Amino acid sequence: MKKEQEEGKPEFENILAEVGDYGAFQKSLVRWFLFPGVVPLAWFSLNIVFFMSVPDHWCHVSELLKSNLSVKEQQILIRPVEKQHGVEELSNCEMRDFNYSQILVDLLEGSQVKSILSRYNSTSNIPCPSGWMYDQTLYDNTASKQWDLVCDKDPMPSLVFTLTGVGSVLATPVYGGLSDRIGRKLTFFLCVFVTLVSGIASLFVPNFIAFLVLRMVNGGLSPTLFQLPYILLFEIVGTDKRTEMMTIGSIAWTVGLCTLPLFAYLLRNWVLLGLVTTCFCIPYFLYWRFLPESPRWLVSMKRYDEAVVILTRIAERNGSPVPDNLVERLKNVEKEAAREKQIDTAHNVTVLFRYRNLRKHFIFLTLI
Template identity: 30%
Template sequence: MDMDDVLAEIGEWGRYQKLVVWLILLPGVLPCGFHAYDQLFMAAVPPHWCRVPELDPWVQNHMNHVINISIPFENKDGTWKPNECNVYVRNYSTLSKLSGLQQFINVPFDTPTKFCDHGWHFDRSDYISTVVTEWNLVCDKKFYLTLALMLFGVGGLVGNYIFGYVQDSLGRRPAFFIYLAIQCFFGIATAFARDYTTWLIFRIGVGFTVPAILGTPYVLAIELVGTKKRTLCTILINIAYSLALILLAILVWAIRDWRLLALSTTLPFVSFFLFWWALPESPRWLLARGKFQEADKIFRKIARMNKTRLPPNYLTLLKRKYDSDRLLSKKSDTQHYGVLDLFKTPNLCQKTLIITFIWFTNTSVYVGLSYYAPALGGDEFLNFFLAGAVELPTYIFLWPAMDWIGRRWTLCASMIIGGVACLATFLVKNDSEITLALYCIGKMGISSSFVVLPLMASELYPTVVRGLGMSMSSVLGMLGPIFIPLVNYLGGEMLILPLLIMGVLLIAGGISSLLLPETLGQTLPQSLADGEKIGIGCMNLCNTRDQKEENKLKMKSEETAV
């Protein structure tokens, strides 16, 4: 008897699991969604132009006159806009009244310019205050914003790596609250930063918990339910994350001051520490650690709330099962598996490289498109809202698609459709509305593939190296959020360039996915030898439904033989 057998008796998706998932684990997704992207709006760059001290008296009531006589214009993305970093060299001190200001409107063609040396004026119509307006992070300091996003990604890479050890050694429950405490501390501290360096340190601290803090709601939801409900929980967690992006869009639209925004995206989650008394530890983790009495308390609570009964002598049978597993594990300690085992055979090596490349592509493009939403032009709050909202319809067809046409073709189609949509923006680069529509299609595609990939990868890696493979692929995939801000930085000169780069990545990942074998209906490989039996390079158009039926018959015959 194992835990799945126990859940079959006391309820795989009963009242207890539903309450924990809906009231605790799904809300537990919100901190990650909020803190992953609130920095985009804290560091938003409003339209700006050089400040001329002599013209300050006319700025409030005659802004257009001030800009026309002092700021050169430049063609940017097909539109003439005031230069953000240079000012005309003129004798502004002679202007003492409005009539004098008007006579300077006609600027000679050969008027020299210079870099702003008295700061900037910022358009406050969209934002009351951002770190950019407060510390003049524009022009020669513009890269500071990209650097902040890159170091935020580095913090996430390190934090995610450490989180795995914390979650496996201390448990799912303590890991969540440790990272929640770190996130709340640095999130609140962000609001009180007095300079860019301090703000950057606090943001790295927040980044340390992103996306690691998402791990506990995801893993605990999977481990509390039966095997038939794991796909449902995966979809629900992804829906909750998309809703977090939608809620963040509404919040940043309502709060235009970066310090208030930092507090608003953090303080509500302090209340999550009340979950300490309601959030259970994973019974699977407790059993694996030999903490049978603690697991028994949780099982009894599940049975009581689900109005079911525990099997007789179930705890004795569980002890026997897990003691036997530990004994076998000790006997097999002579066979240690490491990362190099993922590359020992050509078959597994190719699958590892392809999965890792696709993981890098998915992470890079998903984060890149989310970062890019405010830069699309038009209403950046609406753009970000749509970036989250368009993910929701994908889950309607994604679930049946994975079971009908298979994991591989679902993954491939999602990435190819998203990639083509991103590349198509080149054809309509001067039409912001069509560009936004194509962007949304690209976001739908990458959102779908991001759900399929982890499932498919877990079905391809053999059990003995599954944890290593998933960990390595996901960690290397997180290199994407470190470098993707550079791609968006390049988009400052050419709006659609980041979309073109991400489109190429998506199509390359989609084509690569066809090199992987279909896993629908396949039994999970246990050993490296089992993994070798699952082929590579099978770019065929075979009917996956027929494959599924064939696999079922094969497994049935094997069970009969046993």
């Protein structure tokens, strides 16, 4: 029965089973690459959430900064109450139309906030003429605070997230095609390098437009960086272990998500947070000698000798014998793949809508 099942497998799956499709070699990659490699991906992929956080803010009034009033008392004198969706809230973008120079004199003479409010009562408000003050309970500084992305610039943080998504849509097919052309391993390290450079550069650019462009480039790399560790493992493990690889990677991603707020809480400054999280790209380059190229991809590129070297390395680590006539068998794998590719090219995008189940899955995944 087992022999019949083996004969029903594609030839490469049989070769992989012979060298060991989940032995010490693959377990080592899971232990030292997949799990620890995916955790930091969440850190430098999603640090933008904290970069663009907008703290509570109110109009900057230099006169009140010279007083000994608490922040709360200053806000009482500055911020008018406005209704938003039927709820009364303190205004972020307007201030009371008071003579704050005279108020400062009154404060220095010992007047209380309540008496000043009753004495200078005014129903008119004006836009903030001198910028904003920001609440520092959670952050010392964010990108939104640095460039004052509030009030008339309120849509700008959302624009950053939108263009990050646009970058993903545009870049993913490019890097996906690149991984088919130059290999999974080289594409992975190229993406890590571009993420490192664009991520650090975005922290020190002098204007918001440059920041926006660099974050779009940086965000466009996230899906590829997330997928390639899985792909590298998928292509050297048996089919019955691929769900397990996805589960382990998802757990690692969740660990990264849960620990990222701790970095933001401890570091408090978006530049420092960006430096620490983005510099976790650097240890990835230590994987260069440890991480193998996908033997499946090498076979598809007719680089049989290199594929044999990697498969031999897998067999030796797993304590399995090296299969006989490996080069010839790999050539047969490539020929079969080429025939299947010719059949696939007869289809186009309309095949996604031709069959009921495929159409349903495509629509659901697109909406998600």
